Amino acid sequence: MLGLEKKDMRFLLIVLLLTLAAPILLNPFAENSAMAQFNAGYPDLMQRIAIFSIFAVGFNILFGLTGYLSFGHAAFLGVGSYAAMWMFKLLSMNILPAIGLSVVIAGVFALLIGYISLRRSGIYFSILTLAFAQMSFNMAYSVLTPLTNGETGLQLALDDPRVLDAANTSGSLPDTSLFGLAMNSTLKVEFLGRLFQFNVGYYVCGMISVVMFYIALRIFRSPFGMMLRAVKSNQHRMSYTGLNARPYTLAAFVISGMYAGLAGGLMAAMDPLAGAERMQWTASGEVVLMTILGGAGTMLGPVLGAGFIKYFENIFSKINDNVLHSWFAFLPHWIQDPLVWLFARFTGEGWHLTLGLLFMLVVIFLPGGLVEGGQRIGRLFRRKQGAGGDGPAHPPKPAPHVAE
Amino acid sequence: MSRFDLTRRGLLRTGMIAGAGLAMPTVFTSSAYAYTNEPKGKSVTLGFNVPQSGPYADEGADELKAFKLAVKHLNGEGDGGMMGTFSSKVLKGNGVLGKKVEFVTGDTQTKSDAARASAKSMIEKDGAVMISGGSSSGVAVAVQSLCQEAGIIFMAGLTHSNDTTGKDKKANGFRHFFDAYMSAAALAPVLSKQYGKDRKFYMLTADYTWGWTQAASMKEFMEGEGWQMVKDVKTPLASTDFSSYLAPVLSSGADVLILNHYGGNMVNSLTQAVQFGMRDKQVNGKQFEIVVPLISELMAKGAGKNIQGILGSSNWNWKLQDEGTKAFVKSYGTEYGVPPSQAAQTCYVQTLLYADAAERAGSFDPCAVGKELEGFKFDGLGNGPTLYRAADHQCFKDVLVVQGNDKPQNDYDLLNVAEITPVDKVMYEPDNKFFAGGELGKCNNGA
Numbered sequence: 001m002l003g004l005e006k007k008d009m010r011f012l013l014i015v016l017l018l019t020l021a022a023p024i025l026l027n028p029f030a031e032n033s034a035m036a037q038f039n040a041g042y043p044d045l046m047q048r049i050a051i052f053s054i055f056a057v058g059f060n061i062l063f064g065l066t067g068y069l070s071f072g073h074a075a076f077l078g079v080g081s082y083a084a085m086w087m088f089k090l091l092s093m094n095i096l097p098a099i100g101l102s103v104v105i106a107g108v109f110a111l112l113i114g115y116i117s118l119r120r121s122g123i124y125f126s127i128l129t130l131a132f133a134q135m136s137f138n139m140a141y142s143v144l145t146p147l148t149n150g151e152t153g154l155q156l157a158l159d160d161p162r163v164l165d166a167a168n169t170s171g172s173l174p175d176t177s178l179f180g181l182a183m184n185s186t187l188k189v190e191f192l193g194r195l196f197q198f199n200v201g202y203y204v205c206g207m208i209s210v211v212m213f214y215i216a217l218r219i220f221r222s223p224f225g226m227m228l229r230a231v232k233s234n235q236h237r238m239s240y241t242g243l244n245a246r247p248y249t250l251a252a253f254v255i256s257g258m259y260a261g262l263a264g265g266l267m268a269a270m271d272p273l274a275g276a277e278r279m280q281w282t283a284s285g286e287v288v289l290m291t292i293l294g295g296a297g298t299m300l301g302p303v304l305g306a307g308f309i310k311y312f313e314n315i316f317s318k319i320n321d322n323v324l325h326s327w328f329a330f331l332p333h334w335i336q337d338p339l340v341w342l343f344a345r346f347t348g349e350g351w352h353l354t355l356g357l358l359f360m361l362v363v364i365f366l367p368g369g370l371v372e373g374g375q376r377i378g379r380l381f382r383r384k385q386g387a388g389g390d391g392p393a394h395p396p397k398p399a400p401h402v403a404e
Numbered sequence: 405m406s407r408f409d410l411t412r413r414g415l416l417r418t419g420m421i422a423g424a425g426l427a428m429p430t431v432f433t434s435s436a437y438a439y440t441n442e443p444k445g446k447s448v449t450l451g452f453n454v455p456q457s458g459p460y461a462d463e464g465a466d467e468l469k470a471f472k473l474a475v476k477h478l479n480g481e482g483d484g485g486m487m488g489t490f491s492s493k494v495l496k497g498n499g500v501l502g503k504k505v506e507f508v509t510g511d512t513q514t515k516s517d518a519a520r521a522s523a524k525s526m527i528e529k530d531g532a533v534m535i536s537g538g539s540s541s542g543v544a545v546a547v548q549s550l551c552q553e554a555g556i557i558f559m560a561g562l563t564h565s566n567d568t569t570g571k572d573k574k575a576n577g578f579r580h581f582f583d584a585y586m587s588a589a590a591l592a593p594v595l596s597k598q599y600g601k602d603r604k605f606y607m608l609t610a611d612y613t614w615g616w617t618q619a620a621s622m623k624e625f626m627e628g629e630g631w632q633m634v635k636d637v638k639t640p641l642a643s644t645d646f647s648s649y650l651a652p653v654l655s656s657g658a659d660v661l662i663l664n665h666y667g668g669n670m671v672n673s674l675t676q677a678v679q680f681g682m683r684d685k686q687v688n689g690k691q692f693e694i695v696v697p698l699i700s701e702l703m704a705k706g707a708g709k710n711i712q713g714i715l716g717s718s719n720w721n722w723k724l725q726d727e728g729t730k731a732f733v734k735s736y737g738t739e740y741g742v743p744p745s746q747a748a749q750t751c752y753v754q755t756l757l758y759a760d761a762a763e764r765a766g767s768f769d770p771c772a773v774g775k776e777l778e779g780f781k782f783d784g785l786g787n788g789p790t791l792y793r794a795a796d797h798q799c800f801k802d803v804l805v806v807q808g809n810d811k812p813q814n815d816y817d818l819l820n821v822a823e824i825t826p827v828d829k830v831m832y833e834p835d836n837k838f839f840a841g842g843e844l845g846k847c848n849n850g851a
Contacts, residue, residue, distance in 0.1 A: 032445075044524035142611050142640060151542040151612030151641055152567075153516040155549055158843050172575075172845050173553060184553070197528070271524070273546055275516040314525055320509045349456035349511055 058259020080264025106261020555850020
């Protein structure tokens with residue numbers, strides 16, 4: 001079905017189901033319980049996980065298949081966001097034209113940067129992309145202020161033209177929408193003490209990410225994907241057989257740039273603001289982290305990595321001293337205080353430390369990322385049946401606790 | 405490993421389970437909220453969104469301490485601080501509207517994106533009815549517009565740009581802190597009195613919303629005093645080395661340098677300017693002077709000896725002698741062992757003001773709370789009589805002109821209050837050219 005083998009189809013269906021059920025799966029703890037802190041099923045975080053999955057899956061098409069490590073992908077994300085914002089300001093609050101333009105602009109931008117950067121490979125390529133991204137960041141920050149509104153970020157205003165929309169007389173900013181269906185409308189359902197939030201924006205992001213996942217899957221399985229793998233394994237041999245690698249790498253670069261642009265456009269669609277820091281090198285580094293943490297070159301890896309990092313960023317960073325004190329309240333003070341002190345280094349503002357440690361552990365013990373961890377666990381159960389032939393390109397079973 | 409075979413029987417079974425699940429109206433209770441995050445339990449949640457990492461982390465840490473203290477006082481713990489001196493007496497120390505005040509914190513990282521993500525999770529996950537904090541005007545403007553869209557109140561913390569209550573003002577946003585225009589209006593007469601009318605100034609300006617409005621305000625007022633601007637150079641916010649910007653200053657013919665920098669930027673640029681020997685130079689037959697329009701205690705601490713004698717402005721200083729300030733310094737000092745900074749004071753006051761408005765409104769509905777705040781006149785919170793103007797949601801109160809202390813007695817004795825500029829000298833009309841262009845719009849309660 002859909003040009004996929006049975007195994008891939010099953011895999012895609014599982015991803016689809018997990019995406020649909022995420023608002024429920026990510027909210028396992030009751031509202032008033034102490035564990036409610038760890039619930040992740042609120043719209044903003046789910047949207048972010050879906051959007052960054054798109055970003056990382058796209059990045060993986062370049063990095064996972066061709067081995068070209070781009071350190072400047074955040075530039076495409078940022079460009080996509082700005083393009084979408086301008087559509088919201090000038091044309092309409094409907095997200096379709098905004099997303100369309102963000103993909104196109106990011107694609108053109110990627111073509112430009114890729115055409116120059118891909119003349120080099122290895123570390124030189126990484127440095128070139130990094131340089132371009134920093135250049136874009138600095139331009140967005142200062143030189144192009146009329147276009148980007150600098151550090152404050154590009155925002156909607158009441159007096160924007162929005163030529164396609166009806167005149168706004170409500171006195172408040174309009175919401176982004178899909179043909180009138182507002183992105184921020186949420187159906188809240190209380191069930192057994194849990195509050196499930198079914199948000200329109202999330203389902204839009206989620207469905208687009210499943211489609212993008214499907215496209216990536218097709219690319220991975222296609223002859224074109226095979227060519228990209230050939231670039232990674234031995235580019236010299238490839239050129240000796242008379243094949244020019246550049247068009248393939250450039251195509252991969254542009255495709256992954258368009259994925260990033262789509263992610264950027266969606267970010268602006270979910271939350272109409274575009275800031276220059278989206279293009280900073282730390283943002284480019286983040287997507288590299290996601291891909292490697294999850295497992296570069298695998299289908300599910302980038303998705304897992306994106307979910308993992310965003311979860312940490314949003315959940316762990318909010319565990320402050322007060323929360324810790326309430327956890328350890330049953331202990332006497334002389335144990336409680338040092339314990340809270342110790343934990344506070346790793347939570348709250350110390351979440352970077354926890355993430356860094358985890359990243360180290362993964363890179364040292366699971367070079368294939370979280371996906372390899374899943375495969376190892378899977379192999380434990382399957383040993384008798386004789387596993388094997390499960391190359392890294394084959395989809396592993398998704399770990400049951402991770403949505404998407 | 406699970407198998408995923410789609411059989412007719414399997415499909416029927418799944419369908420029945422799903423149907424049964426959906427047909428349990430007794431278990432489902434679709435919640436009806438009159439406004440975003442209407443608190444239905446015994447407690448109400450406030451969100452404190454401050455920079456815990458990045459260049460303004462010091463300010464953020466101080467703000468957070470003040471928020472925690474305010475929540476304590478609201479819940480009737482501690483000595484009550486400024487609740488005792490506050491002119492409005494509806495707060496009784498039993499929470500707000502009988503509900504215990506709880507809070508969640510988040511890290512803005514001094515980035516608009518991160519700040520909005522953190523604020524969003526407070527609204528969507530933790531059910532916060534009010535967000536406060538922020539140590540950069542860029543972040544404050546971004547979070548303020550998010551709160552407007554989400555339908556909750558934003559009580560701005562440390563944000564000094566004219567735009568926060570000027571062109572980017574929002575109906576759901578309120579600011580207690582003063583702004584760049586007031587700084588310039590208060591500083592200009594003092595500067596021309598001390599340094600003379602015939603001066604030429606050179607400005608270095610942080611390249612973002614706050615810096616722009618600060619530079620524009622300073623230019624306007626200093627030129628009004630008869631000074632001449634030589635040049636205004638924009639410096640990137642992220643830069644730490646200002647020597648290339650400072651080198652041309654002395655040869656430009658200017659005899660005053662105005663540093664429109666804040667936080668770590670200001671500490672670095674001032675230190676480097678002093679290292680260049682600028683303060684010992686004579687230009688045009690006059691002593692060369694450096695001015696920093698916005699000074700905070702934390703920056704003074706970072707700049708050390710270099711701040712001595714430098715003039716600037718502040719929203720508040722712990723050395724003031726009114727009852728409110730004394731009460732606040734006492735309870736903050738008892739709690740943390742150090743005197744509070746102006747960032748701490750504004751955040752503490754904003755929390756009390758919000759609680760007071762909700763109490764008077766009898767509801768947490770942002771529109772009702774906003775109505776109580778608009779045009780509210782109060783006293784006893786450290787700044788003297790203050791007005792929350794309805795037209796732009798900006799507080800108007802006296803502004804302090806401060807000067808770096810030449811002989812500090814201890815680590816916290818770094819700034820002296822040189823002059824208190826009365827409020828009518830810094831007042832402006834809402835349609836002043838520095839503030840025109842935005843609209844408050846209508847208040848949004850998310851319903």
